[in-house]
Amino acid sequence: MKCRRARKKLSPYLDRSLAVKEKLELERHLKSCSSCAHLLWQLERIHNLAQNIPVEKPEPLFYERLCHRLSQKEKAAREGLFRVRWLWPVFPVPRLRKISITVAVLLAVCGSSFYLWRSLSVPQITLRTFEEEYFRSRQMISLTDELILPISDESE
Amino acid sequence: MDLRFHRTILFKLFVFAFSILGLVSATWGIEPQEILSRSLEAQFELDLEGIKKTEFHTHQKDYILTARFIRLGPDFSYLLYLSPSKIKGRMILDDGTSRKDYIPHKKKLRIYPSLNSSLMQQRRRENLELLLTNYTISRQPDEFILGRPSYVIFFIPRYPGNPRLNIWVDKRTYLPLRKERYNAEGKMIASSSFVPFNLRKEFFRESAYQSARRILGEERAPAFPLFYTLQEIGRIVKFRLKVPEYLPPGYILQGASLVDEGMAAKLTYTDGLGVICFFQRSRANIKMRNFQRLRFGSLEGKIRVGEDEKTLVWNKNRMTFVLMGDISKEELRRIAESVK
Numbered sequence: 001m002k003c004r005r006a007r008k009k010l011s012p013y014l015d016r017s018l019a020v021k022e023k024l025e026l027e028r029h030l031k032s033c034s035s036c037a038h039l040l041w042q043l044e045r046i047h048n049l050a051q052n053i054p055v056e057k058p059e060p061l062f063y064e065r066l067c068h069r070l071s072q073k074e075k076a077a078r079e080g081l082f083r084v085r086w087l088w089p090v091f092p093v094p095r096l097r098k099i100s101i102t103v104a105v106l107l108a109v110c111g112s113s114f115y116l117w118r119s120l121s122v123p124q125i126t127l128r129t130f131e132e133e134y135f136r137s138r139q140m141i142s143l144t145d146e147l148i149l150p151i152s153d154e155s156e
Numbered sequence: 157m158d159l160r161f162h163r164t165i166l167f168k169l170f171v172f173a174f175s176i177l178g179l180v181s182a183t184w185g186i187e188p189q190e191i192l193s194r195s196l197e198a199q200f201e202l203d204l205e206g207i208k209k210t211e212f213h214t215h216q217k218d219y220i221l222t223a224r225f226i227r228l229g230p231d232f233s234y235l236l237y238l239s240p241s242k243i244k245g246r247m248i249l250d251d252g253t254s255r256k257d258y259i260p261h262k263k264k265l266r267i268y269p270s271l272n273s274s275l276m277q278q279r280r281r282e283n284l285e286l287l288l289t290n291y292t293i294s295r296q297p298d299e300f301i302l303g304r305p306s307y308v309i310f311f312i313p314r315y316p317g318n319p320r321l322n323i324w325v326d327k328r329t330y331l332p333l334r335k336e337r338y339n340a341e342g343k344m345i346a347s348s349s350f351v352p353f354n355l356r357k358e359f360f361r362e363s364a365y366q367s368a369r370r371i372l373g374e375e376r377a378p379a380f381p382l383f384y385t386l387q388e389i390g391r392i393v394k395f396r397l398k399v400p401e402y403l404p405p406g407y408i409l410q411g412a413s414l415v416d417e418g419m420a421a422k423l424t425y426t427d428g429l430g431v432i433c434f435f436q437r438s439r440a441n442i443k444m445r446n447f448q449r450l451r452f453g454s455l456e457g458k459i460r461v462g463e464d465e466k467t468l469v470w471n472k473n474r475m476t477f478v479l480m481g482d483i484s485k486e487e488l489r490r491i492a493e494s495v496k
Contacts, residue, residue, distance in 0.1 A: 122439050122440055122441050123440045123441070124440070124441045124443060125416075125440045125441070125442055125443070126442070126443050127442055127443070127444060127467065127469075127478070129415060129416045129420075130415070130416075130420075130433070130435050130467075130478045130480065131467075131480070133415045133422055133433065133435070134431070134433045134465065134480045136268065137410075137422075137424045137426075137431050137433055138431050139271070140271070140276065140279065140410075141283060141426060141428070141429060141431060
């Protein structure tokens, strides 16, 4: 067994959770490797010290309160997108929060679609402007008459 | 004594005959170019009032336009349309600087530079030179128009397919009294003439200003240049400017300008009489009526054929092009094909 693998198994060895074969392999390695043996000794000391720390008992109803808080967290996590903390003061009621976010998303989608449609769509124009300009150019020719022909199709 | 008397009589007869001959030759000998040159200036310098009538014969129908016309010197001209009813009341006031065109029923006022502005005077001279290059000017026997002796001048195109013009010029004032315009096929498409015609000096421009008060104001024609060069307009527009590589014989670029509130560029070509306008703008759907489909090269366009002018509209990539001119359909197609 190599040191790297042996060091990973030191904690399970102290917890006595290693299989017999692994335990024997580790013990064989510890006999030949002073470094890993020293590390085991250090871990044993920490373990012993920790055993001596007195255990404090939780307050009464601690577990009930913890369970309640955990269930609340689980519920908030289920709300997903609507778990926006900065909105809580504005819309304290979760339902309002949901509605406001849905409306905002819908507006954004509609707005961007409209912008896309505007930029992609082709404007409709008539020939009138061009016809007027053409006849104006004709007027600038010295021998053309001053009276302008009315644009041929007013309704266009 | 008798001999002396006879000699005096003979001398007087000789002087009289010589002066008559001189007068006749002075008028007959005048070059048509000189008549034209004087006529172009005279129409902006005389004081006159009259009713002007213009007949247009287009593909769809004929129009007869009548307008009251008043001109007082170079810086005042007033035109009030009398018929047809569709444009009755339209008035144009030209004060030598700006030309204000007002359509009352639409309450639409458009302001352009005056037709007699210094820029236009220069353009008139250039245009006359171009006209003399591209047209054969032939003087015909004199005729009487409205009881006034008139020079008759025909403009015959050197290149077939270009329009033709006949003009009658008053011998005394050099005012053009009548014009007849023919298309490439030789059909008369427009004629204009004065109906009643008075050279009046007692007319006061104040009274005309009184009737045109609705279009008076401080507004002036825009100060930006009327025409740009191709390079200048290429820098201004937001798209890559396209230019036709083919033009009918005799036509040259007159200038480029911005139209449709700066959305489109207009390139104007002329041979001195005929005009071709090439418009281009970013892609747009142009509504048209009475058109035919026309294929040219790999493209398809819409063509509307009038007697006077023809219009070809087509789209390519993200651009829309409009070509208008008083030329044949074939020439229009060739120009469109050559746009690069």
